[in-house]
Amino acid sequence: MQLIDIGVNLTNASFTSDRQAVLQRAFDAGVTQLVLTGTDLACSEQSLQLCHELDESGQQLFCTAGFHPHHASDWGHESERQLSALLREPRVRAVGECGLDFNRDFSPRPQQERVLHAQLALAAQLQRPVFLHERDASERLLAILRDYRDHLPAAVVHCFTGDKQALYRYLDMDLHIGITGWICDERRGTHLHPLMRDIARGRLMLESDAPWLLPRTLRPKPKNGRNEPAFLPEVLREVALHRGESTDDLARHTSECARSFFGLPVLAGDETSDFVDTNQRPRG
Template sequence: MQLIDIAVNLTHPSLAVQAEALLERAYAADVCQMVLTGTSLNESEASLTLCRQLDDSGQRLFSTAGVHPHAASTWDASSGNTLKALLQEAQVRAVGECGLDFDRDFSPRPAQEKALEEQLALAVELQMPVFLHEREASQRMLEILRDYRDRLPAAVIHCFTGERRALYAYLDLDLHIGITGWVCDERRGTHLHPLLRDIPDERLMLETDAPFLLPRTLRPKPKSGRNEPAFLGEVLREVALHRGQPEDSLAAQTTRNARLFFGLPVILDGPPPES
């Protein structure tokens, strides 16, 4: 069985200090490929650097490059050119993490919308998929996406936590849906359980969003309390349970989806050879 984790915040200090050991645990847990998340220009550069440093084969670690809505106030006249250069690096496979967050509003909403639209325009120009973040902003996100969707090759709503109406609207735009350990949270994730069956097979992908969103169903729980790619199997288990689907077939489908979406190579089973 092979799994692909489409969202790992490996530049986060809690993960970066143990990056090599973390990757070894992931590979041992059948997570054969990972996409490292870029959330600002600096973090996007750092994610790309980690791909180069930690994957001699160039087959297992890839990244996104973009500016998260929390950092949208940093977007300026030069940001687009800087980002465009990053997006043309071989390991960078998607534009993002970009989007709208009207829950925390760490950046003003007009700044969020401007940064999102300019990143969507770059994705259209370069014909790259988009890795999207949305919290409490589905209506505005849909309004913006409709102007670009026909010209985008693909887009995923990463870490979907919304309600049925938002899910159906995103699926109507032919978007992919990323599911995290949020679905394992009995306090706030149970509304997702009946929705999982509504996601078409070819539109579903799995992610940890490590070090965040440790699956609450995981046993035993790590003493650190941090999530990591090795725990992606717990997300797989929970999603398979509520879709009424065998875990191995769900793993094969979501892995195929991630490879097609990000343009990842097919690799043989087993951990990478030691360098």
């Protein structure tokens, strides 16, 4: 069984002292490919650097590059040019993390929207998939996406935590859905349980969002409370339970979906390579 973690914040300071050990634990747990998340220019550049430093084979670590809505205020007149250059790097596989966050509003909403427009236009121009963030902003995100969706190869709503209405609207727009350890949280994630069966194969992917969102069902829990990609099998187990699928089957189709979405190589010994998917075909 091989898993792909589509969202890990390996640049986070909590990983500074043991990144190689974190990766080894992930590989030992069956998480064999990871996509590192870029949230601003510096983070995106560091993610790319880590891909080269920690994976000389070029087969296991990849990354995204973009501006998280929290950092939209940092977007300047050179940002688009610098981001465009990053997105042409072979290890950079998607635009993002980008989107809207009307929950914390760390950047003004008009600026969040302007920066999202710029990144979606860049993704359409370069024909790169998009790694989206959304909190309390699904209607506005959908309204903006409508102008770009036919020109994008693919887009995933990362760390989906919304309700049934939001999920159906995303799926109606032919978006992918990323599920994290939020689904393992008995305090705030149980509303996701009945929605898991509504996400079609070929549209569902798994992610740790480490170091955040430690699965609360995990036993034993790490003393430091830090989430790691090695704990992704716990998310797999919870999602499989509520989809009525085996963990092996879920691992197979979510990993092949991620491989198709990000254009990742097939690893030796991978049994998912016979799964046919056309998610990356342009829609317009």
